Amino acid sequence: MTNIQTNGVTQSVRPLEPQPAAIVVGASSGIGAALVKELAKRGYRVGALARREDKLDELVAGIKGQTLVKAIPHDVTDYEAIPDVFSQLVDELGGLDLIIYAAGVMPNVGPEEYDFEKDRQQVEINLLGAMGWLNLAARRFQITKSGTIIGIGSVAGDRGRKGNPAYHTTKGALATYLESLRNRLADSNVQVTTIKPGFIDTAMLDGVEGTFWVISPERAAELILNAAEKKRQIAYVPFQWRFVMLIIKYIPSFIFRKLSV
Amino acid sequence: MPTLKPELPDDHLEYVEAWGRASGSVAHVFRPSTIDELKKNFKLAQETGRTIGFRGGGNSYGDAFGNRENMVLDLSRLNRITDWNPETGIIKVEPGVTVEQLWRYVLADGWWPPVVTGTAKTTVGGCAAMNTHGKNGFVMGTFGDHITEFEMLMANGRKKVCNREKNSELFHAAIGGFGMFGCFTSLTMQLKKIYSGHLEVEGCSRPNLASAMSWFDENRDGADYLVGWLDSTAKGSGFGRGEMHKARYLQPGEDPAPARTLSLQAQAIPDSIMGIIPKSSMWFYMGFFFNNFGMKMVNTGKYVAARMLTGEKGKKYQQPHAAYHFLLDYVPGWKWGYGRGGLIQYQTFFPKKTAEDAFAALLKLNQERRMPNYLTVVKRHKPSDFLVSYSPDGYSMAMDFRITRHNREAVSRMARAMDEIVVKHHGQFYFAKDSTLRPDIAQQTMGTEKVAEVIRLKKKYDSKFFFQTDLWNRVFAPLAKK
Known part of the structure; x- marks a missing residue:
């Protein structure tokens, strides 16, 4: 493939010093980019995918150290291309131990706006892309009886709020899809972790008001990988959100719709 | 794309x-x-741009x-014995024939594979590719020494017949060449004539490393097999102590009823210990001992038992071939006792001169780092003339971690x-044992010229790798x- 980028590190895998391999889908910025850096720091061989080639260049160039990083420009809505890119990347990395689906969009939607194009874009990127990628990983992990799948959902998936119906829908559906994968793969020694981030200091937060407990994407990346390592099924990042969402989940609808949450 | x-x-x-x-x-x-x-698998790999490794x-x-x-091409289904001559002891097999299949096939005719591994689950193709050794390396050499000819499927899809005269360069490279030159499709071997299904075994104990090492050369005359086990946990004056076993084939006439001992029944490995404890679950109980403390007990106990039962002078008894050779098959699944993480083996071969110092240094290092190896086995070897040879005129020590x-x-x-x-x-x-070797160390231990020769022949016979x-x-x- 002509447009595959690599930091040029070559390394052989030694039996006692395994270098696990990870793929991050949606790595151009925000949590995805931070995850790539954190994985490299932890000794993973990383395959990074994102739509924006210039961002990938920047990312690969910025990673120092001994770990191999490969990057391929890819649009997750190009569903037909996914199997080829997946097998190419797994081949180049020499295996696959972890896959993280971090691609997601959240366009601004006004209170009286019902824009099908915006909704469709979110469903395609936040949900269908995840199915395209994670199905392939799930099948492989089921056969090889090992592996970890991480899906980046959102606290927004726990309730259908007023703000952006499609966003809440996709994140809620993603959580359900991941739960199904988890149950399906339980006998195959495969770990599936659903991450529900609160406010992370990324471009997605630009223009959003009333934020609190904001953490950096780097910190979020650490917490996400720690949660998967500890074999968490669902992890709120940062963890305080767990308590907030526990309450929010059980607020009756007739009250919920009157609140400005 | x-x-x-x-x-x-x-x-x-x-x-x-x-x-x-x-x-x-x-x-x-x-x-x-x-x-x-x-051949179809070769083609598929070539069409899809994949490389092939053999198992x-x-x-x-x-x-x-x-x-x-x-x-990965698993060759265990290519397991036919295609020719057998009970007069000459020459057998022709496909690469997936196991050592077990082999000895069971020829035993009743009074033959035995001249070199066998510690487990009988290995295949003839695998043994040839790794050029394995047994407890008789000092007299019988390696597995490859008894292969007279083989056929090999090369990367280009053609077959090559190799023996010591014809294509002898490839013959000496492919045996021990760990599957890097081609796929054995047929191997011809000369087996060893035996006159009894029993071996005469003599066990004894040795109180320290120097005495354990000198035991080998003191006993090599008249012995067909020599193997030593060392107590890796012993320190001080008992450092390097161990239990040694030598064995010899019975000569014609020594076994009063060879037809009986040369039967499969006489070779059966019992499936319980002392007739009551089923061996199929032994590995589970062994797990309790696979830690530093447990192994200290086991090693000490084994040495003390050997000392009491056989002493330094030794004690003779007869044992069926299968029981003597295939110790690794004695307790099925024993490796599971090591737990999920498994084990590695670190086996090294030293010339006679340096072996004792090297063994002492290695055992000391393990003890100092509180990572004693759990099973230490010493064997005696002689050099072989294959390209990737590993055995000098000296000793090997295998350590399980x-x-x-x-x-x-x-x-x-x-x-x-x-x-x-x-x-x-x-x-x-x-x-066959390695998990830790790095390129620089390979170059230093094999020598730059040997490595260059391996790579030259790799390029010659498999130019596309x-x-x-x-x-x-x-x-x-x-x-x-x-």
């Missing part, structure tokens, strides 16, 4: 685990049962039969320290690139 490799369907994907269970990789595993199918019985401790994300989730790094560091001892004492490594394994990629690929 025009340069993409054509996709290989994932229905043959498997996790290929090292025998020691400490590592593994995922590959497309195919199990051809005919030579035609084997026999899958008893290599490390990554010798793994081939990450590429193809338990691997856990937490000690990988520490064991790995210790292996590096052991490597230094090996280099300093002119030691050698053996690929069609045959690869994780072992090749770990140790030789970086050297081939230079």
